[in-house]
Amino acid sequence: MSPQEVKQAAGGFTRTGRAGLFVAGMVLVSEAGWLAAALPGAALVSDLGALLVAGWATVACAGVARCHPTPLRRFWTLLAATMALAAFGRAIWTAQRVTGGTLPHTPLVGAIFTAGILTGAAALLCSPSAPRTGVGRARTLLDGVIVALALVPIGWVLVFRGVAAAELADSARTLGLLFPVFDLMQLTILLTVVGPGRPVWRPMSVLAVSFAIRVVADVGYVSLVAQGNYTPGHLIDVCWPLTYLLIGLATRYPPPPDCDGTEDTAESAPPPWWRVALPYLPVGGAIIAVVVARRPTGQSPHLLFVTMMALLAALALRQGLAANENLRLVARLRRLAYDDQLTGLPNRLMFNRRLRLALRDGRPVAVLLLDLDGFKQVNDRFGHATGDTLLTGLAARMRTAVAGDGTIARLGGDEFAVLVDGDRPVPPERLAERLLQALQPSDGEEDAGVHPSASIGIAEYGPQHTSHSDLLRDADIAMYAAKAAGKSAYRTCTPLLRESAVSRAELIADLRRAVDERQLQLEFQPIVDLSTGAVLSAEALVRWRHPRLGVLSPARFLPLAEETGLIVPIDRWVIHEACRAAATWRGRAPEATVAVNIAAAHLRRPDLIATVTAATASAGLAPRALTLELTESALIEGTEAVLERLRQLRELGIKIAIDDFGTGYSSLSYLHRIPATELKIDRSFVSRLDTGDDRAYATVQMVTRLADAFDLSVVAEGVETERQHEAVTRIGCPRGQGYLYGRPDHPATVGQNRS
Structure with missing residues (x-):
């Protein structure tokens, strides 16, 4: 398709198309004026006007079929055939009427017009919003048939009863009822296929108006003929070319944006109640109409009897399709409820269900809980699409590794579980080894850096468990023990591990109260000038005076604080207390500063700047007297927002130190981006200086x-020994920190000379 054709397809008519629309419109207006004025030759003008507009609509539909995307070509081609049949039928009608002098209600003309209505209905079933499956299209077609058949008795009583008494041929009476029936079927199909919960494609609205006008025109025509009030050239004749003009007008709209030839798999909104009830609403009226039609003779007309039999058959078939669709829907809902949509594995709900059944049967049961290590970094670095692809591949590997020795499920995120029950020909530990082996990256995956390892926890059901939740809890405890052991490992839950987990949970609960109950305290370790021994700064180190366990070091509780998010309120408290302490000792050492460690979670918070400025302002401490120490790992995970936050802190005068320098992965590259003022050489390098390393x-x-x-x-x-002190001094390092110069102590001792 050329660019010009694409533009035409997406933007409407060409100049020729607009000219054709103008001419067709003028023909319709001229015909309406001629008929309204009752000028001579009105019948011929009526026939020729309808023939010309139908011919133009045929050309317009055929032309747009060539330009629109492939999924729409059948739709427009069938509408072109509909208009062509309308033009052909109108031509035969005109010829027979002119030569015969009467209304040509012949089977040939009726068959052509009926075929045109059927091709129009077929076009609707090929529209972008129509059902994609054969069952769905059959259901939609049946909806139209049911509505049309149900309205036959109603129309007979209200409008068409006089047709039987009119002096018309049998074929005329039959066709008089047939056209409105097919019209109503076509209009019902259009109302059904317009998709709920999505914008209606504009041509469908135009077609709805066209079909509604045709219903009115055919009903009015039959009624006029039945009453003997119709003559060729009647004003109602304008309605048919108007319907053709609207169909041609529908071709000027572009295709829908999602018409790409692919099946729409997205979840759609449920249809409104009236659309579900649409095929059944007129059935009650049809039953009442049949009862009314039996009076006064006590017998229903033969046509109504046949119609009701056909209606019952259509209803039965429709209900059969509905039952089939319900069964398919139940199966789909079951898959959605119990299967993980990404990996195809059973989900958490299904896993818990099978676990409860296994425990109820009293069989030996074991659970393996598996968590991928480092998967979050994969998502952060490469995006969720890559993460999903990786999860799918790993799930397939694990399914193969488990084989028939257990049931593997995805519990959510990067967490999986394996249920082993029955005789267990393979011990759970052996199954864990197979899983770890299956997850080992190949050379290419290892180089790409997108293949995480896994930690596996194993728990076997025993007397200590009262429910499946207890078993899963123990597997979770063992899984965290595997992570603590260095990851890419498995651990089995033991009474000791369980007791440790309970203690850990209790410690976390106590930690939540530590800040409010003033159980935390600060100690300060001096940072000295190596040439003079003068204290230049001090690093604030938090301690926890636990009411039962005594004084706990940061290594004991800060990792728990980071895992639970409690590190942020602890950081805030440390910043405020350190600033207040520094303000008191600067009277003894005016140039001394204070350093505070900041966790990665706090660094990512936008309120960090407000916290720091509030702390320095309330303590009366100059911002330049505060240094924030950040680990390389926290900086490596930083985003542009984090870097901008650091730049704002530097603009305020606050210093930035990179702690444990040399242990990260991107030290040199980050030095170009981070507005740091200080590097702290990690103690692992300093400790080896007195060994001649x-x-x-x-x-x-x-x-x-x-x-x-x-x-x-x-x-x-x-720095802990004189030899280490001599080495760093000889190298030219200007400052040092360590036990040689002073242990963490009360803030009152800071500011004294350490030489």
Whole structure:
């Protein structure tokens, strides 16, 4: 398709198309004026006007069929055939009327017009909003047939009873009822196929108006003929060319944006109640009409008897299709309820159901709970589409590894579970080994960095379990133990692990109250000038005075705080307390500053700047006296928003230190982006200086020179011996921190000379 054709298909008529529409419109207006004025030759003008407009509509539909996308070509082609049949039927009608002098209600003319209505109905079943399945299209067609048949008795009583008494041939009486019936069927199909919960494609609205006018025209025509009040050239004749003009007008609208030839699998909104009830609403009226039609003779007309039999057959077939559709819907709902839509594995609901059944039967049961390690990083780095693809592939591997020795399910996210019940020919531990082996990355996957490992927890049902929830809880405990063991491992739940998990849960509960109950306290470790021994700064270190366990170090409770999100309120408390303490000791050491560690979770919060500025302002501490220490791992996970937040902090005068420098993965690249003022050499390098480790010496020397090149201060952490002090001093490192210079202590001791 050329660009010009695409533009025409999407934007409406060409200049020729607009000219054709104008001419067709003028023909219709001229015909209406001629008939309204009752000028001579009105019958011929009526016939020729309808013939010309139908011919133009045929050309318009055929032309747009070539330009529109493939899914719409059959729709427009069938409408072109409908208009062609209308023009052909009108031509025969005109010829027979002119030569015969009477209304040509012949079987040939009736068959042509009826065929045109049927092709129009077929076009609707090929429209973009029509059902995609054969069953759906059959159901829609039956809806139209049921409505049409049900309205025959009603129309007989209200309008068409006089047709039987009119002096017309039998074929005329039959066709008089047949046209409105087919019209109503066509209009019902159109109302049914317009999809709920989505915008209506504009041509369908135009076609609805066209079909409604045709219903009115055919009903009015038959009524006039029955009463003997119709003559060729009657004003009602304008209605038919008007319907043709509207069909031609519908071709000017572009195709719907989602018409790409693919089946729409998205969930659609449920249809409104009236659309579900549409084929059944007129049935009650039809029954009443049949009862009325039996009076006064006590017998129904033969046509109504045949119609009611056909209506019952259509209803039975429609109900059969509905029952079939309900069965398919139940099966689909079952799949949605019990299957994971991404991997095809059973979901959490199905897994719990099978687990409860296995426990009810009293069979030996074990559960393997599997969690992918590092999967969040895959999503963050490569996007959720890559993550979904990875999950699908890993699920297939795990299904193959489990084979018939268990039931594997996806519980959600990157968490999977395996149910092993019955005789268990394969021990759960062996099954865990097979799963870990199946998840081992190939060379290509390892290089791409998109293949996480897994941690597996195993729990076997025993007397200590009262429900399936207890068993899953123990598997979860064992899984976290596997993660703590270094990941890519499995652990079996033991009484010791269970007791440790209970203690951990209790510690988390206590930690939630620690800030409010003032159980936290700060100690400060000095950072000294290596040449003079003067204290230049102090790092704030939080301690927890637990009412039962005594003083707990940060390593004991801060990881729990980070896992539970409690690290943010703890960080806030530390920042405020450190600023207040620093404000008191700056009277002894005016140039001394305070350093505070910031967790990655707090760094990602937009209220960090407000927290820091409020803390310094309330303590009366100059912002330049505060240093925020950030680990490399926290910075590596940072986004552009995080970097912008750090730049704003620097603009306020607050210093930024990169803690544990040298242990991350992107140190050099991040130095170009992070507005840091200080590097802290990790203690793992400093601790090896007094053992003659040349590599450690070279690393400290390299970091010191790197800091000089970037105009950054540098601090050697973990200096504990004189030999380490001499080494970092000889290298040229200006500052040091460690037990050699002072242990974490009360803030009152900060500011004293450590030389």
